[in-house]
Amino acid sequence: MSMNEKRDPKRQTLEQEIETAIDEETAGLDPSEAGKIREKVRARVLEEVERERRIRTAKERREEERRRREEKRRERLHEEGEMFERFNRNFRFQHIVMFTSVIILIVTGMPIKFPEYVLSRYVVNLWGGIHNTTLVHRTGAVMLIYFMVHHLLYTVLSRRGRRDLVLLIPTPKDARDAVQNVRHFLGKTEEKPRFGRFSYIEKFDYWAVYWGCVIMIGSGLFLWFEGIVLKYFPKYILDVALEMHSDEALLATLAIVVWHFYNVHFNPDRFPGTLMWWHGRISEHEMKEEHPLEYEEIMAKREKQEGAEGPSR
């Protein structure tokens, strides 16, 4: 504290003001209490003054911001615990490309499926006519095809990708979890099912998108390159492709808007949603709630590592 260093007149008046204020407030208390309060308040006020005086340049202001953020983080750590990286950057990039392309495809595709509605005409006019709308739709299609290729390579070439793919395969445990979950909803059991890295809900979401992409991209390419298709197949194959494309589009859109949106936005635990798809981090607290088995595995692995390093801690 530099209070003994500079005894300039401004500081003296400030100190006097503080003293007067404290005296007024502690008038009714006994002297020792008053004294304690006075000391605490003086220390606090002077600390604040010091801090404000430190923030004079932009650099200092930034330092201050950083310090404040660290404090907040430490506070949250105290509440939520450690942050784990649930989704790595590659995975998050894929998800962003996927949902962007899917939104483009839905917005440009639905007017073609339901042309009688005013909203459809509005969207088509937005893009400047039906021809432009089909061009935007195909742009979205190319993005989705890129995503599919990227993801396939990810699940083959990346370690995390391979591990995730294996973990996503449905197992009998998922059926048991589903039954237990329903019983839990109905109040027949107090215990929530304990999920690993991917719950049966997330596995369903993954494979539903897989199925959807295969069907939509497959039938979509048939419709896009109808000339080439007709060189080898009879025309009614294109009619089947159109039917599949149109019907699966509706199913996929409904599944996303109802199911996926409930799970990540309207679920009361998560409303209005998280930025987990952006930063990829999950808190220890949430891990223990939602993916306890994965948490235990990670802790067990850590202990083994620390054990191998020797009792240096």
Place this chain on the structure above:
Amino acid sequence: MRGKFLAAGIFIALGVVAQGFWTPADAKISLEKCTLCHGKPEFRKILVDGKIRDLFATDDSLKGSVHEKKTCVDCHFDVSEIPHRQRPKRVTCTHCHFKGNAEGAPQSDAYLEYFRSVHGKAIAGGNTKAPLCQDCHGSHAIFKVKDPGSDVSRLSVAETCGRCHIKIYAQYKTSIHGVAVSRGITEAPACTGCHGEHKIYDHKDPKSSVYATHVAEQCSTCHASVLIMSKFGIEAEQVATYQNSFHGVASGFGSRTVANCASCHGIHDIRPPEDPLSMVNPRNVPTTCGKCHPGANPNFALGKMHVDSHDKESGIIYYTALFFKYLTIGTMLALIAHIFLDMYGRTRRLRGE
């Protein structure tokens, strides 16, 4: 004595002259005055280029027509003296046929619309070959449209239009609509059924009833009517199935390059698919589709064109649609049930049950 004769003579002469001032003009020239020359058989003019202009007209010319009670100058009102030195101008029917006329002539906005039509604009542009009222309705032998003797009756109008639109009439005559009309089938369309009567616009004009994006609507007036189509054993689903297809959807959104009814079925040469000359005969389908889709081959003809996924006859398409219908319903029921149970469970726990 001689003075009295002179006075009487002048008086009479004045009387004869003065008579012209109080006698109404249009009652003047009677039929007999015209038929003096025009009633002579073989009364005609031979023009410079060898064409013959027939000028024979008697009081029988108007008999049986809608103008039976009129005389020559009621329409040829620019003839004021006999003989008329100049050729009378072409009759303008709107002299009587306008809204609010006192002659008792039929009143309709049709006449004004005509002058906005492609024919009317051609006349305004100075095209002397463009038709006026009398070129289609006839000049003396004008009958009511419902009268089969009229030039513009349903069964005769095609021939009337064909006087100028020769090639089109030739195509139309052997087309399925033309054959039906010549057989006396009144539901079949002649030219006016698709193009309109007085409001005919160029097919490239957006106001035209046969503008690219209006074609489906026009054909649907008969081809979507179960009442009409059932008389001829034709499906009434054709327009709806077209409108559900990509071509129909794009056309509905205003695309003019995408196929409409006429693109595949032909315009004036529409024939049933069994006809070997028909554009939609399976053997000709690749050529028809090939107008827009390069590289069209016989595969294009393998499958119905008007696809109805709700019809069992559509085979694999029907079953695909059925599969997805149940997949969608089943999946959504399961997911919504799960969500409902989740929320129910939460609410229970919240209420402390």
